[in-house]
Amino acid sequence: MKKIISLLICILIIVFLCLLNSCSPAKLSKEKPSNHYYFTKLANNITISKKVKLNILDTNFYKNKSIKEEDLSTIINFMNNLKVTNFIKKPFNLPQKPEYKIFLELEGEKYVINVYNEKYISIFPWDGNYSMDYIDMSSIYTAYNLHGFCKYLIYMK
Template sequence: MKLSYIIISILISSVLLVSCTFSDANLSFNSKPSNHFYTERLFNSLGESKEFLSTLYETNLHKESSLDKDDMDVLINFFSSLNADDFIDDPYGIDKVPCYKIFININSVKYVINVYDSDFVSIYPWDGNKPMDFISMNNIPVAYNLYNFSKYKIDKPL
């Protein structure tokens, strides 16, 4: 009887010790190549793909609005009007809860654009492992300001 317990204990412990391994080869902990890394990837994906799914979400009242192709033109124009000086480090004093979130699904990759106020946005993929891209909208034309666009889209009657 004792021999069977010993054998079972050895088998269970050997299975537990052998099967629990962790490989960090697939995890990338290196720094971002640039402060516009995610923005560039999203902009290139929007230009290459005709199929997308996009939703605008208002975080305070929990309202949602779908974005169509014409709305995506505003986003493309926003990205086109950016220059290197618009990309900043994590802004000091920013409210960490964004007013609006724009979710964009392109080729099974989901991006999130956080719109904090009329001055700041951040962009990152849903499953990103690097810090988000922060963008100052101070030099962006008013027609392409994502805060104004989001406010208009949410308040627009059906």
């Protein structure tokens, strides 16, 4: 009986090692290709998507508002006015939680834009593998600042 059990254990170990050896390990890179990786994906997806669904959440009062597609033009204008210098590493003085969250649902993709204040935002997909893209909005026109955009749409419109 002991011989049968030890033989089965040996066979299982051999099979396991053969299976493990035949699989090549996946090369998972945790380094993001660029500091505007998710922004570029979002910009490309917005241009090819026929339908975009927008929601804004005020995280202080948990007030949620669906936004019409016509208001997407402000986000597109914001994106068109960004320069490479606007993309930064995570700031040290970034608030713990954003004031607003913009949820964009495109065809098959979901993105979140965290609006922290008048100066900082972050962009990431719903199921991203890398760290967020951080953007400094201090050099963007006031009309395209996403903090003012969210504030206007939640409270004024």
